[in-house]
Amino acid sequence: MDEIFATKNRKRLVLKPGKERVVANRHPWIFGGAIGSESGPADAAIGDLFDTRGARLASGFYSPRSEIRLRALTFGEEELTAELISKRAGAAISRRRRLLGGPTNAVRVINAEGDDLSGLVVDLYNDVAVAEVANAGIERIKPVILDVIRRELKPRLIYLSNDLPARRLEQLPTEPEAIGEGAPATTILENGLRFEVDPASGQKTGFFLDQRDNRALAQPLASGRRVLNLFSYTGAFGVYAAAGGATFVENVDGSDVAIEQAKRNHDLNGSSSIARFVVADAFAHVRQLSASGDRFGLIVCDPPAFARRRVEVDRAARGYKDVNLYAMRLLEREGFLLTFSCSGHVSLDLFQKVIFAAALDAGRRVSFVRRLTAGSDHPVSIYCPEGEYLKGFLLEVREN
Numbered sequence: 001m002d003e004i005f006a007t008k009n010r011k012r013l014v015l016k017p018g019k020e021r022v023v024a025n026r027h028p029w030i031f032g033g034a035i036g037s038e039s040g041p042a043d044a045a046i047g048d049l050f051d052t053r054g055a056r057l058a059s060g061f062y063s064p065r066s067e068i069r070l071r072a073l074t075f076g077e078e079e080l081t082a083e084l085i086s087k088r089a090g091a092a093i094s095r096r097r098r099l100l101g102g103p104t105n106a107v108r109v110i111n112a113e114g115d116d117l118s119g120l121v122v123d124l125y126n127d128v129a130v131a132e133v134a135n136a137g138i139e140r141i142k143p144v145i146l147d148v149i150r151r152e153l154k155p156r157l158i159y160l161s162n163d164l165p166a167r168r169l170e171q172l173p174t175e176p177e178a179i180g181e182g183a184p185a186t187t188i189l190e191n192g193l194r195f196e197v198d199p200a201s202g203q204k205t206g207f208f209l210d211q212r213d214n215r216a217l218a219q220p221l222a223s224g225r226r227v228l229n230l231f232s233y234t235g236a237f238g239v240y241a242a243a244g245g246a247t248f249v250e251n252v253d254g255s256d257v258a259i260e261q262a263k264r265n266h267d268l269n270g271s272s273s274i275a276r277f278v279v280a281d282a283f284a285h286v287r288q289l290s291a292s293g294d295r296f297g298l299i300v301c302d303p304p305a306f307a308r309r310r311v312e313v314d315r316a317a318r319g320y321k322d323v324n325l326y327a328m329r330l331l332e333r334e335g336f337l338l339t340f341s342c343s344g345h346v347s348l349d350l351f352q353k354v355i356f357a358a359a360l361d362a363g364r365r366v367s368f369v370r371r372l373t374a375g376s377d378h379p380v381s382i383y384c385p386e387g388e389y390l391k392g393f394l395l396e397v398r399e400n
């Protein structure tokens with residue numbers, strides 16, 4: 001491993017004059033466009049960035065094919081070594097210990113830039129650790145990461161789904177890898193509730209850990225209410241709502257695999273008898289519910305990222321407005337709406353404007369009760385605000 005970090009095996013990158021701001025702001029993403037020249041081995045995992053006078057500005061994971069040519073881990077003279085990476089990974093895991101051990105055994109233990117490890121995400125699901133490696137440089141130093149995971153978490157299995165779109169661009173293997181024993185599927189405990197998670201077939205790394213605190217917020221709000229869980233995935237918000245005393249929970253998702261899993265999750269928590277499971281397009285389903293006169297006391301609306309690229313923002317805003325407008329109309333005279341956007345390109349400000357437009361058209365009185373974000377195991381680097389993708393509101397919705 002030390003060989004990979006040896007100076008002769010590193011890429012040498014020179015910053016274009018005039019691009020000094022890029023480094024001064026300590027943003028970890030150094031794009032190809034900011035780099036004037038490159039030299040050194042083509043298969044280098046580590047790159048050093050210099051100014052034209054030869055002073056080192058940053059070091060990090062190098063990728064010849066990504067637009068993000070260098071994912072900076074250190075700036076200035078700080079030495080980038082295998083030990084430093086190992087120490088950062090270990091420290092990130094240590095920071096999660098307070099969340100583990102009690103009624104929760106599933107957390108994000110490494111959150112990329114938020115833990116100063118750009119390009120690496122590791123989620124722990126009970127006895128299974130799921131790692132996402134987004135970049136060629138990290139792929140090469142993977143043994144360092146696997147060692148830390150084994151030492152600190154002692155999982156039964158480490159699973160790498162290797163399915164991030166970035167991997168195809170970087171021409172990295174896309175076959176999943178499983179290191180350890182048994183199948184990747186496992187059962188987790190989150191705030192005392194049980195969920196089956198299958199990293200091999202699920203979305204993301206298997207479960208939306210970022211919503212843990214928001215699900216806990218939904219639980220007491222559901223007491224005595226009829227709950228509609230739109231874009232339910234495996235029913236996690238629905239299970240919390242039932243545990244909080246909901247009288248009825250309707251989970252709606254476009255994926256039949258997700259809805260089957262939602263049924264099993266309600267079964268696991270003894271709440272199937274009050275739950276309904278619907279495979280449907282949420283946009284069509286809210287229209288149907290509206291026509292049939294069904295009303296709810298709490299609605300959760302947690303759609304997928306409608307805008308994956310900047311050019312999709314307008315269309316995404318229309319989608320968010322449409323579904324939120326119907327959700328507001330579906331609420332009883334007094335109800336709660338928990339609504340989210342996980343599109344990185346949709347700012348909190350824009351999302352608030354969309355909710356405002358939906359409220360106007362719905363003809364309801366709407367107040368913000370809370371602004372919501374991902375849980376504390378998803379820290380965001382102040383130097384890389386792109387890491388903050390999840391935003392949401394708890395809204396109180398009343399008759400005019």
Ligand code: SAH
Nearest residue numbers: 208231232233236253254255281282302304
């Ligand atoms: N709230 C969930 C996560 C939702 S992820 C949780 O806490 O676990 C978004 C979900 O939306 C996915 O399961 C996806 O299958 C579903 N989805 C995407 N487009 C949809 C549509 N048009 N109608 C219904 N569901 C949709």
